[in-house]
Amino acid sequence: MNYSAYSIKGLRDGFKKRQFSSEWVVKDCLSDIKDNKLNAFITVCEKEALEKAKEADKKIKDGVDLPLLGIPISIKDIYLTKGIRTTAASKVLDNYIPQYSATVVEKLEDAGAIIIGKTNCDAWAHGSSGENSDYGSTENPYLEGYVPGGSSSGSAVSVADNMCFASMGTDTGGSIRLPASFCNVVGLKPTYGRVSRYGIIAMASSLDSIGHFTRYVEESALILSITAGRDMNDATTTNEKVDDYESYLRKDIKGVKIGLPKEYFTEGLDRKIKEGIEKEVKSLEKRGAKIEIISLPNTKHANACYYIIQPAEVSSNLGRYDGIRYGNGRDLFGEEAKRRIMLGTYVLSSGYYDAYYKKAMQARTLIKKDFDDAFKEVDVIITPVSPTLPWKLGEKTSDPLAMYLSDIYTVTANLAGIPGLSVPIGLIDDLPVGMQILGPHFSEGRLFQVGQAVEDSGL
Amino acid sequence: MKINVKHVAKLANLPLSDEEEKKFEKQLSEILTYIEQLNSVDTKNVEITSQITGLENISRDDKTSPSLPQDEALFNTKSIHNGMFKVKKVL
Numbered sequence: 001m002n003y004s005a006y007s008i009k010g011l012r013d014g015f016k017k018r019q020f021s022s023e024w025v026v027k028d029c030l031s032d033i034k035d036n037k038l039n040a041f042i043t044v045c046e047k048e049a050l051e052k053a054k055e056a057d058k059k060i061k062d063g064v065d066l067p068l069l070g071i072p073i074s075i076k077d078i079y080l081t082k083g084i085r086t087t088a089a090s091k092v093l094d095n096y097i098p099q100y101s102a103t104v105v106e107k108l109e110d111a112g113a114i115i116i117g118k119t120n121c122d123a124w125a126h127g128s129s130g131e132n133s134d135y136g137s138t139e140n141p142y143l144e145g146y147v148p149g150g151s152s153s154g155s156a157v158s159v160a161d162n163m164c165f166a167s168m169g170t171d172t173g174g175s176i177r178l179p180a181s182f183c184n185v186v187g188l189k190p191t192y193g194r195v196s197r198y199g200i201i202a203m204a205s206s207l208d209s210i211g212h213f214t215r216y217v218e219e220s221a222l223i224l225s226i227t228a229g230r231d232m233n234d235a236t237t238t239n240e241k242v243d244d245y246e247s248y249l250r251k252d253i254k255g256v257k258i259g260l261p262k263e264y265f266t267e268g269l270d271r272k273i274k275e276g277i278e279k280e281v282k283s284l285e286k287r288g289a290k291i292e293i294i295s296l297p298n299t300k301h302a303n304a305c306y307y308i309i310q311p312a313e314v315s316s317n318l319g320r321y322d323g324i325r326y327g328n329g330r331d332l333f334g335e336e337a338k339r340r341i342m343l344g345t346y347v348l349s350s351g352y353y354d355a356y357y358k359k360a361m362q363a364r365t366l367i368k369k370d371f372d373d374a375f376k377e378v379d380v381i382i383t384p385v386s387p388t389l390p391w392k393l394g395e396k397t398s399d400p401l402a403m404y405l406s407d408i409y410t411v412t413a414n415l416a417g418i419p420g421l422s423v424p425i426g427l428i429d430d431l432p433v434g435m436q437i438l439g440p441h442f443s444e445g446r447l448f449q450v451g452q453a454v455e456d457s458g459l
Numbered sequence: 460m461k462i463n464v465k466h467v468a469k470l471a472n473l474p475l476s477d478e479e480e481k482k483f484e485k486q487l488s489e490i491l492t493y494i495e496q497l498n499s500v501d502t503k504n505v506e507i508t509s510q511i512t513g514l515e516n517i518s519r520d521d522k523t524s525p526s527l528p529q530d531e532a533l534f535n536t537k538s539i540h541n542g543m544f545k546v547k548k549v550l
Contacts, residue, residue, distance in 0.1 A: 095535075096535055097534065097535060099527055099531045099532070099534060099535075100527075191512070192511050192512055193511075193512050193514070206509060206510070206511065232519045232520065235514070235517040235518075235519075236510070236512070236514065236517075238512060238514065298500070301496070301497055301500050304493060304494040304495075304496050304497045305497060307490065307493070307494050308494050308497070315471060319471075319472075324536065324538055324544055324546055325535065325536050325544055326535030326536060327535070330472060330473055330474060331474045333473070335479075338473060338475065338479065338483070339483060339486065339487065341471050341473055342462075342464070342467050342468065342471060342473065342483055342487060343487055343490060343491075345467050345470050345471040346462055346467045346487070346491075349467065349470060355498075356494070358507060359497055359498070359500075359502060360497060361507035361508055361509055362500075362502035362505040362506070362507050362508075363497055363500050363502060363505075364507075364508040364511075365505050365506055365507065365508040366500065366502070366505060368508060368511065400486055400490065401486075401489050401490055401493055404490070404493075415511075416511065417511030417512055441512060
C-alpha cells in the first residue's frame with residue numbers, strides 16, 4: 001500500500017477510522033527512502049521511527065488526539081536532535097551527537113510527529129543549489145541531473161518525492177523558498193523571531209528564520225501553528241500572539257491588495273517565469289484581488305548588503321568550532337564555508353568595519369523602509385522566487401558569485417525580517433516554478449490566505 | 460579590491476593550502492568588487508538595523524534551572540583530563 005496520495009489530514013482520518021496504522025505509513029516511507037536515489041537524507045532514523053510509530057498507534061487507540069500524531073516528517077540536519085547524529089552536512093560535525101533537541105523539534109514531537117530522518121543540505125546552510133554538502137549533492141526529483149535548490153535541499157526533495165509528509169528547514173537568504181520553488185512544494189519562511197532558533201546551528205543570527213516544507217498550503221499553516229511562539233531560550237522570539245492560521249484558508253481574496261514590485265520583473269528574469277506569474281496574478285484579479293504596480297527602489301542593493309551581513313555573522317558563528325568540546329578541527333571546513341569565513345573576517349577586520357558591516361546595516365534600514373512604505377499601500381507583494389529555472393548540477397559550482405546572484409529575489413525578506421511563502425505555479429520545460437508572496441511582519445495568516453487562492457486557481 | 464588572504468586566514472584561525480590561498484584571492488576579490496556597489500548608496504544620517512523586529516532589553520525570568528551533567532557535557536570530546544576539557548596552553 002502506498003500512502004503518498006494522502007494529505008496529513010487524510011492520514012489522521014485514516015488512523016482514526018483504523019483504515020491503516022502509523023506503523024504501516026512509517027514503513028512505507030522508510031522503504032521509499034531506501035529505494036530513492038536522490039541523496040535526500042544524511043541519517044535515517046529507522047529504529048526510532050518504528051518505535052515511535054508503535055507508540056503513536058497505541059495512543060490513537062486510546063483516543064489521544066494530537067495534530068501530528070503518527071505523521072512522519074523529516075528535519076534538516078542542522079537542527080539538534082537529542083541522541084541522533086547532527087552534522088550540518090559538514091565533516092567538522094561528522095561524529096557529533098547532541099545532548100538536547102531544538103525547541104522546534106520538541107514542539108513537533110509533543111504534537112505527535114515522528115522524525116523519520118535528518119535531511120541533506122548545503123554544509124552549514126551555505127548554498128543555493130544543495131551541492132555544497134560534504135555528504136554529496138542532492139538531485140532534483142523532476143529532471144535528472146538538475147539541482148533541487150538549496151540550502152534546505154534534502155528537506156524539499158523528501159517532501160516532493162513522497163518520503164515524508166512535511167519537513168523542517170532554515171531560511172537565511174532563501175534556503176527554504178528557493179528549494180520549495182525548484183521542487184514543486186510549498187515553503188514558508190516565517191517572520192524573524194516568530195519561530196525559535198534555539199538548538200538550530202546558527203548561520204547568520206540576525207537573518208536566520210525557521211520554517212518548513214509541505215505539499216499543501218493548509219499543511220504549512222498547520223505546522224506553523226505548532227512551531228510558532230515565544231521561547232525563553234531564544235530572546236528574539238516575541239510575545240506577539242500566534243494567529244489562528246488555519247482560519248485564513250477559507251477567507252476569499254476579494255479586495256485583497258496585491259503589489260507587484262517593478263524592480264523584480266526586469267530583464268534578469270526568465271521570460272517564461274514572468275509569464276507564469278502574470279497568469280496567476282490575472283486569475284487572482286479575476287477573483288476580486290486588486291493589483292497595483294509598486295516600487296521597492298533599494299532592491300538593487302539588497303544582494304550586496306546581504307553578502308556583507310551574512311558572511312560577517314557566519315564568520316563569527318563558525319568561530320566556535322574549535323574541535324575541542326565536540327566535532328573535528330577547522331581544517332575540515334569545506335570550500336564554501338571557508339570562503340564565507342574569510343569574507344566575513346575581512347569585512348569585520350580592523351579598519352574595514354565601518355566601510356562594510358556598518359554600511360550594510362544602514363542599507364538594511366533603507367531596504368526595510370521600502371517594504372514598510374509599500375505595505376502602507378498593499379496587503380501583500382508577489383514576486384518570483386528565482387530569476388531562472390533550476391540549473392544543471394555543476395553549472396555554477398566554480399563561480400561562487402554567479403551562485404550568489406540566484407538569491408536576489410529572496411534575500412530581501414530576510415533583510416527586512418518579513419515572512420515569505422513560496423507556492424508552486426506549475427512546470428516550465430519539465431521543471432517546477434514557484435511564486436513568492438511577501439507580507440508585513442507577523443502576517444503569515446494573510447500569506448496562507450493568498451497562497452490557498454493560488455493553490456485553488458487550477459492553472 | 461586586493462585582499463591579503465594569508466593575513467585574513469590567520470585572523471580566522473583557518474588552515475588554507477597554497478592552492479586554496481590562490482583560488483580564494485581571485486574569488487574573494489571578485490565578490491568584494493561586487494559588494495562594493497553598496498558604496499553608491501547614500502546612507503548619511505541613516506540609522507543602522509541590527510534587530511529587525513525592534514526588540515530591546517529582552518531578559519529571561521531570573522530562575523535557575525539544571526544545566527548539563529558533567530558526563531553529558533563531555534560526551535562529544537576526545538580531549539578530557541580529570542573530568543574537564545583539556546585545551547592547549549593559552550599563555
